[in-house]
Amino acid sequence: MKPVLDVNQLTMDFGGLRALDHIDLQVKPGEIVALIGPNGAGKTTFFNCITGIYSPTKGDMLLTRPEGDSSRLNGLKPNRVTERGMARTFQNIRLFQNMTVLENVMIGRHCRLRSGIPGAILRPPANRREEKQVVDDSYRMLEKIGLARYVNEFAKNLPYGAQRRLEIARALATEPFLLLLDEPAAGMNAQETKELDDLIIRLRAEMGVSILLIEHDMKLVMSLSDRIYVVDYGKKIAEGNPEEIKSNPAVIKAYLGEDIDA
Amino acid sequence: MTIYQEIKKSLLVSLWFMFLTFPIMVIKVNTIEQTIDWHWWRLAGVGVGVFFLSFLWRYAIARKEAGKKKAEISGEEKVALIPRLMGNPRFYIPGLIAALILVVAFPFVFSMYQTNILITALIYVVVGLGLNIVVGLAGLLDLGYVAFYAVGAYSYALLNYHFGVTFWMALPIGALLAFIFGIILGFPVLRLRGDYLAIVTLGFGEIIRLVLENWNEFSFGPSGIANIPKPSLFGLQLSLQQSSIFIYFLMIGLALMTIFVVRRLQDSRIGRAWIALREDEVACQAMGIDKTRTKLSAFALGATWAGMGGVVFAAKTTFINPTSFTIWESIIILCVVVLGGMGSILGVIVGALILILLPEYLRAFSEYRMLVFGVILVLMMVFRPGGIISGVRRIYKFEGQNTIAENNNA
Amino acid sequence: MDYFLELFLGGLTRGSIYALIALGYTMVYGIIELINFAHGEIYMIGAFTGLIVISVLTMLGWNSIAIIILAALIAMLYSAAYGFTIEKIAYKPLRGSQRLSALISAIGMSLFLQNYVLLAQTSNFLPYPNLIPTWDFLKPVGHIVRSTEIVIYIAAALVMVALTYLIKFTRMGKAMRAVAQDRDMSMLVGVDVNRVISFTFIIGSSIAALGGVLVASHIGQVNFYVGFIAGIKAFVAAVLGGIGSMPGAVLGSLVLGWTESFFTGYISSDYEDVFAFVFLVLILIFRPAGILGRSDTDKV
Ligand SMILES: Nc1ncnc2c1ncn2[C@@H]1O[C@H](COP(=O)(O)OP(=O)(O)O)[C@@H](O)[C@H]1O
Ligand SMILES: [Mg+2]
Numbered sequence: 001m002k003p004v005l006d007v008n009q010l011t012m013d014f015g016g017l018r019a020l021d022h023i024d025l026q027v028k029p030g031e032i033v034a035l036i037g038p039n040g041a042g043k044t045t046f047f048n049c050i051t052g053i054y055s056p057t058k059g060d061m062l063l064t065r066p067e068g069d070s071s072r073l074n075g076l077k078p079n080r081v082t083e084r085g086m087a088r089t090f091q092n093i094r095l096f097q098n099m100t101v102l103e104n105v106m107i108g109r110h111c112r113l114r115s116g117i118p119g120a121i122l123r124p125p126a127n128r129r130e131e132k133q134v135v136d137d138s139y140r141m142l143e144k145i146g147l148a149r150y151v152n153e154f155a156k157n158l159p160y161g162a163q164r165r166l167e168i169a170r171a172l173a174t175e176p177f178l179l180l181l182d183e184p185a186a187g188m189n190a191q192e193t194k195e196l197d198d199l200i201i202r203l204r205a206e207m208g209v210s211i212l213l214i215e216h217d218m219k220l221v222m223s224l225s226d227r228i229y230v231v232d233y234g235k236k237i238a239e240g241n242p243e244e245i246k247s248n249p250a251v252i253k254a255y256l257g258e259d260i261d262a
Numbered sequence: 263m264t265i266y267q268e269i270k271k272s273l274l275v276s277l278w279f280m281f282l283t284f285p286i287m288v289i290k291v292n293t294i295e296q297t298i299d300w301h302w303w304r305l306a307g308v309g310v311g312v313f314f315l316s317f318l319w320r321y322a323i324a325r326k327e328a329g330k331k332k333a334e335i336s337g338e339e340k341v342a343l344i345p346r347l348m349g350n351p352r353f354y355i356p357g358l359i360a361a362l363i364l365v366v367a368f369p370f371v372f373s374m375y376q377t378n379i380l381i382t383a384l385i386y387v388v389v390g391l392g393l394n395i396v397v398g399l400a401g402l403l404d405l406g407y408v409a410f411y412a413v414g415a416y417s418y419a420l421l422n423y424h425f426g427v428t429f430w431m432a433l434p435i436g437a438l439l440a441f442i443f444g445i446i447l448g449f450p451v452l453r454l455r456g457d458y459l460a461i462v463t464l465g466f467g468e469i470i471r472l473v474l475e476n477w478n479e480f481s482f483g484p485s486g487i488a489n490i491p492k493p494s495l496f497g498l499q500l501s502l503q504q505s506s507i508f509i510y511f512l513m514i515g516l517a518l519m520t521i522f523v524v525r526r527l528q529d530s531r532i533g534r535a536w537i538a539l540r541e542d543e544v545a546c547q548a549m550g551i552d553k554t555r556t557k558l559s560a561f562a563l564g565a566t567w568a569g570m571g572g573v574v575f576a577a578k579t580t581f582i583n584p585t586s587f588t589i590w591e592s593i594i595i596l597c598v599v600v601l602g603g604m605g606s607i608l609g610v611i612v613g614a615l616i617l618i619l620l621p622e623y624l625r626a627f628s629e630y631r632m633l634v635f636g637v638i639l640v641l642m643m644v645f646r647p648g649g650i651i652s653g654v655r656r657i658y659k660f661e662g663q664n665t666i667a668e669n670n671n672a
Numbered sequence: 673m674d675y676f677l678e679l680f681l682g683g684l685t686r687g688s689i690y691a692l693i694a695l696g697y698t699m700v701y702g703i704i705e706l707i708n709f710a711h712g713e714i715y716m717i718g719a720f721t722g723l724i725v726i727s728v729l730t731m732l733g734w735n736s737i738a739i740i741i742l743a744a745l746i747a748m749l750y751s752a753a754y755g756f757t758i759e760k761i762a763y764k765p766l767r768g769s770q771r772l773s774a775l776i777s778a779i780g781m782s783l784f785l786q787n788y789v790l791l792a793q794t795s796n797f798l799p800y801p802n803l804i805p806t807w808d809f810l811k812p813v814g815h816i817v818r819s820t821e822i823v824i825y826i827a828a829a830l831v832m833v834a835l836t837y838l839i840k841f842t843r844m845g846k847a848m849r850a851v852a853q854d855r856d857m858s859m860l861v862g863v864d865v866n867r868v869i870s871f872t873f874i875i876g877s878s879i880a881a882l883g884g885v886l887v888a889s890h891i892g893q894v895n896f897y898v899g900f901i902a903g904i905k906a907f908v909a910a911v912l913g914g915i916g917s918m919p920g921a922v923l924g925s926l927v928l929g930w931t932e933s934f935f936t937g938y939i940s941s942d943y944e945d946v947f948a949f950v951f952l953v954l955i956l957i958f959r960p961a962g963i964l965g966r967s968d969t970d971k972v
Pocket of ligand 1: 014017019037038039040041042043044045046970971972
């Protein structure tokens, strides 16, 4: 089967700084793949490039639905990328702080809905049905992620761990087949991390999404991932399954110079 | 001890301001007649005034800081009194009936002069609600909003002058033209970051005004256009008084329609997208919302209401010229939105009534009007960025599969 | 050829004036990313303070060179004080809140200051005495360039040099650059950010005041509203050059000054102000980073 995400020779320069240097990366259908590396290695930049937030200096990015049709991501705006079935979360939480939890998820549904301005003003039956549907669907999504009890809270008033989960719920509401998670466990305690682990496994099983995640928590990475990519200073230094990565000398060297949590 | 320190602090601040305002306040020069007037008493006024205000200022700042901390700890926000009352049918139904009676009776009870003032206030309600879509909901600071007001006013005036187009025809045409202008102007500029957007829209507003001022063949330049007919009622001949009453009810109708439409918009797929865009542009795009289209829709819809307001304005005053459409007009409308509460419909209505009616009834202080508007903008931003009546979150309820969406928005 | 030279020098004058105002905009923007709408009013207050000093000292019968120097100095002092105070009242409490809020607050401040001067002084245009004598050696070219203009060129050049020195070689300059780069980071390494911001307002405001006094002398009149249009145009210049960049502000000012001068000289003077705005819109749409600005990707 074709990989859902196929990135070739991706390069990104910021002025004189090469943040990504000819990176190749694939995610196959149903896989959980981790992207790891020390701080400043270029992991978030990689996400920003493939989701259309930055325009990369060089490289090819191809997104393929599990059903088979592919589209090139180069030059697409972020919203188009999301429409094509790849959604993400942000490392520095970017929720809509002054909207409620439910509304945050409803925003995720936006690109799957159709009603426009006339519909909003005149509210024909089709529009009312759609609105009711989006409320129900979003609520169900919150139940699935375990946030139902916060439904009418403002996003800014949620505990940290719950905010991270809300980011995931919001991304899932766009109906992706590939989900990108940027340090989903950052700032979580052991209990929350364990729940996150279960959640990610469950998402793949129940919704069939493939997952590409950036994470510093090695325990989580090793337990979740089918395959791991390691980057350092924008270059890919290793790739393989968790066992191979653990024993890879280049990886150990890259991490030795870093703090434990890096 | 602390009281002593507080007094000392205020004294120092007061001295500082006496120093600061000394030349401009005290020494009034007139280089035409070569005279200099010394107004020493003003210095005393500044000294005493600032001394007391500085206590107030420090108290307010301290309260604001404390409030922020408290909200962080408890994670709760209190719902203000008025929206809470609005949410309760026991209060708002009688309130609504009372308001209705007042609104209907007003032009028959009060003089034509009063009615005309209220008409002006209602025009500001309508354009304020329009700007509220742009600034309050979508978070786009549009300082050239008055340009669309001008488009509306001039389309009625000119179409009437050249082709005898009536008010009723001009109302939709003015709205449509403003909408089109909104799209044409919005398209190139909406890619810009927030503060650049403010400056560019300001620029556009001034361009349109300067063109109206200089292009005599088109707009009759600074002398403007006079004898614009008031709106007709089935061809009836209306006296001046009747005509005012008619425009009054017309404006009430227009305001109600605006409220209806804005409420529905705010509470729809598009409205949510606007608010999300205001909250975080990047996240919004990453969630699949087309940034340009969403911004453009807010910008153009806001413009539409300015266009309608402009048509009514031209019809009400029967005379327009470019001086009615300066940047300061945009800023007054912005002030209406900011004072009332960005994003809140009731807030904008209250803001318009306060800002337009108060100066009319406090004629003695009318020269301080713009000064006070400036102060309001600063103080509101510093102490109450949400406005007098801030928007209230929408509560959705779930009872099994039954979803009752209850709208609490003011 | 004379006409061309006249337009060229006229453009240079305009450019130098814009530069004196634009520098303040660009410095403030570089540090706190705020369009300080009230900056034009600071310039106007400088001009007014200068006028007041000139009037009082003229009445006392001072010598005109002493008057103009003292007027400029006092105007700079006062504008600096205003800039400092405005920041404390209208911008500092808003640090960390949305940019939109600070921008609205700045607009409010601009509105307030205009009306403050209007009410305390007058709404009329007041004639502004030109105390800079006409130098003998300029007599032959007097129809092309006046001594006031020469003073404006020199002032703009000196300010530019002094600022470059300040930014490049002093401790405060280093702190300013650090805060402009990354405010939180510089706070961590012990830079007193509040002081840096206040200092920036003080410097920017006093430069604007110098401009205010010179320009009013050159043009020969002043009123409460002169700051607004001048401020907007200087802002255009700052954006044109690349906001946040000081050489950019000067370059942008000169480019704007010359284009305006040649446009009004050869094509049409009716649309002088329209021209500046059209210019602004075009730059922002096609090259929002300006001539010398780097087109950064916003960090996400
Ligand atoms: N918009 C930007 N402009 C300039 N440099 C950037 C930008 N975004 C990221 N960088 C730089 O690219 C490098 C990689 O950053 P990032 O992708 O955030 O690393 P990480 O692997 O920790 O997520 C860093 O040196 C960072 O400073
Ligand atoms: Mg990162």
